[in-house]
Amino acid sequence: MSDITVIVTEVINQAGVVYLKERGVNVIELPPGSTEETLAGLIAGADGLITRGSIKITREMMESSPRLKSVGVHGIGCDHVDLVAARELGKGVCNTPDAVTVSVAEMALAMTLALLRNVVSADKAVRAGEWKRKYGDLIGVELAGMKVGIIGMGRIGKATAVRMQAFGAKISYWSRTRKPGLEEELGFKWMELDDLVRESELISLHIPVTPETRKIIDARRIQSMRDGAYIVNTARGKVIDEEAMIEALRSGRVKGAALDVFEDEPLSTDSPLCAMDNVILTPHLSASNVEGMIRMAVQVAEGVLKTINGGTPDNPVVNP
Numbered sequence: 001m002s003d004i005t006v007i008v009t010e011v012i013n014q015a016g017v018v019y020l021k022e023r024g025v026n027v028i029e030l031p032p033g034s035t036e037e038t039l040a041g042l043i044a045g046a047d048g049l050i051t052r053g054s055i056k057i058t059r060e061m062m063e064s065s066p067r068l069k070s071v072g073v074h075g076i077g078c079d080h081v082d083l084v085a086a087r088e089l090g091k092g093v094c095n096t097p098d099a100v101t102v103s104v105a106e107m108a109l110a111m112t113l114a115l116l117r118n119v120v121s122a123d124k125a126v127r128a129g130e131w132k133r134k135y136g137d138l139i140g141v142e143l144a145g146m147k148v149g150i151i152g153m154g155r156i157g158k159a160t161a162v163r164m165q166a167f168g169a170k171i172s173y174w175s176r177t178r179k180p181g182l183e184e185e186l187g188f189k190w191m192e193l194d195d196l197v198r199e200s201e202l203i204s205l206h207i208p209v210t211p212e213t214r215k216i217i218d219a220r221r222i223q224s225m226r227d228g229a230y231i232v233n234t235a236r237g238k239v240i241d242e243e244a245m246i247e248a249l250r251s252g253r254v255k256g257a258a259l260d261v262f263e264d265e266p267l268s269t270d271s272p273l274c275a276m277d278n279v280i281l282t283p284h285l286s287a288s289n290v291e292g293m294i295r296m297a298v299q300v301a302e303g304v305l306k307t308i309n310g311g312t313p314d315n316p317v318v319n320p
Contacts, residue, residue, distance in 0.1 A: 004024070005028065006308075007042055008029045008049075010032075012050060012052065012293070012297040020071045044065050048071070048305070051071060052075060053079075055080070057071055057082060058246075060062050062091050069320060072300040072310050074296050076208065077095075077282075092307040094303035094317055098155065098279065099292060100292045102291075104292075105163055108206075111260065113260040116202075146169050146170065147200050148204060149172050149199070149203045150188075151199045151206060152173075152175055172189040172200065173189070174193045174267045194221065198225065200225075201226065201230065203230070203231050208236060222244045229253070233259050237261040240263075242262065242318075250272075257279050259282070260284055295305035301317060303316075
């Protein structure tokens, strides 16, 4: 298989690279900071790509490489890949939805607890010698007993809901596909989206970006939230109207937000979010732990190689 070449467009755990090299694949790892132009100069010789999202995989790129058979997404979201073009050009696309379920669910829980208990602000207060703030604005609230609305009850949504339920949260959910089995097994309550947004004390988002979900939490729905609600987003930034959320954070209708994803990434330091004390910001970090990164790297390598060799990957997004 030495005639097979796979380009890794962004840094991944070496376990995935080793997996390919042990099977005779020629692996080209682009250096950090590479751009679409860097990839465009090499893609004609590639049988497969492994991509994380910073470099867009466009129609023009795919058209310029008749040899290309597979695009593997290191993670879940495929919004940086032109899936319509891949389908029309016969390029396979696969991702790794199972690899990061625990990783993202744990991050969503961590961000939730940090938000409700003002952990980041408390850390800053201690460092600034503001110990007495513990009697004032640093007083938090409990997750136990809180009405939590989960938007998107897929793998990660379910894993997050189970963890929050273990803390005593009352779980309701909306999903494009209703899950009666989960309702019966775990006691989750399904609600219409508008009702869920209106009644939840905390909303946690776990949906991909599609034409239907883009800004699904829009200005109207944000205005319908109960005063003092919280938002946690570890999904995709574009599922929320960021400008409307910022205004709600300013007014206090939304008491606080924990955000790992943003409408435009990386988030500009000029964003109003960076100046808000009631917001926790992390750099699209939910899938970034050691175990999850190893699983993603190996699984995406497996999927890409399987597709190149004419097989079907475990998690096809577009079949060649």
